[in-house]
Amino acid sequence: MTTRNKTFIILAASTLAVASAGFFTWRNTNFLGPDSFCQNTLTTSQLEEVLGQGRLTQNSPDEGTSDVYDFHCSLQRASILSERQSTLSIDLTPETAAFPFQTRTWKEPSNMSYLVDSFTGAVSETKGWAILPDSCWEKIPMSTGNKSVPVVELNLQGGTSSRSAMAHTLVRVTQHVTETVGCSAQVSTTAPVRLIGPTESSERTDASNACGLTGFRLPAGMLLQGKLRPGTERFTTSGGTTSACDLFLVGGDEITVTFSASQDATIVDTIRRSGTMRDLELAVCRNHEMYLGVSVNDPYADLAGEDSVERLTAAKSEALQSFKAALMQQKNCA
Known part of the structure; x- marks a missing residue:
């Protein structure tokens, strides 16, 4: 191989390496x-x-x-x-x-x-x-x-x-x-x-003290007359003005009931502006308004069925009052 050919090969290889590096960088x-x-x-x-x-x-x-x-x-x-x-x-x-x-x-x-x-x-x-x-x-x-x-x-x-x-x-x-x-x-x-943030992992639900709240338990109506039972739960750790708790129930596919609360003034004002109070309530704790709410996911609603809408509404209302009482006691709202 001549010197000219060797030089050409080296230059071509160098050019290819530079082009490849440029393409990789790009x-x-x-x-x-x-x-x-x-x-x-x-x-x-x-x-x-x-x-x-x-x-x-x-x-x-x-x-x-x-x-x-x-x-x-x-x-x-x-x-x-x-x-x-x-x-x-x-x-x-x-x-x-x-x-x-x-x-x-x-x-x-x-x-x-x-x-x-x-x-x-x-x-x-x-x-x-x-x-x-x-x-x-x-x-x-x-x-x-x-x-x-x-x-x-x-x-x-x-x-x-x-x-x-x-x-x-x-x-x-x-x-x-x-x-x-x-x-x-x-x-x-x-x-x-x-x-x-949330607790590091889902924990087994204490049926008598759900969401880590002493005395908070789901009413029988929320368990659909025995179709469901408490499973695990995950909730927001303490230290903030807003928290939520998801109860993952046993007896169906991915059945979840959510409870939430906030003393954040912007959240409270957002709810007031909407004019909607379905499945939620505004209370007062230590001179600050507090939002409390309950909701269920689609699999839960499907399992409950349309024929039990009134019973479910009553059960959610009862559950929300139980959640409110336990939370306000924990926060020493009285």
Whole structure:
């Protein structure tokens, strides 16, 4: 082989190696890509905390086309190191009443970690919500003149993230929205977000002291006259203003009854605005209003059947009063 041929082979191999390295860098990092996304709210490094390292693509326009303020952003992370593509959707959307505790979207609220000393909100490894302060409600058309309130929601698909990273992202976006519409709240976007999360694992339910509350037990009606019995439970640890307890009952497929409570003023005001008091109540504890609620999931409702709606309504009312009495005693509300 001549010297010229050897030189050509070496140059070709070097060129291929450089090109391969460049392609690898391009596909697995955000090299030469945008530095910020979602109306300049989130930086590349901040998004990598949630989505992981890879090529970031924004799938939605950065600015709305109407005169009405809105915030919608969808981001996708792709990498040749992983077949899975992660997508993070961020939306400003209207919600009503006790949506974090009584809707299909936010089922099993005991599995959420609730923000403390920040916006009113919660996160898990794949989703999060934050209610904008009430000073913002009349400034955003979606909440003007009706019973809903504006909520920032995160939804992560194709992967999971740490709860702290989800919380930081939620706070940054919510703070951006409040500043944009002129109702800014004094919340730090750089300090660690304090979270109150669930118990580490589901625990066996003490039928006489459910949800860790002395004297709280489900009435017979909630157990559908013997069709169901207590199984395990998971509830929010102490230390915050909002908590939830999910009771996983035995006797059917994924049967769950949820109890929730909050002394967070924004949650209480959200419920008052909705005007809906079904399966919930507002009480007073130590001069602060407190929300209390009960809900059942779809498998429970299916098992109960349509012919027992009145009995179920009465049973939920009885259960809510029992929950209220036990919780208020624990909090020394009297």
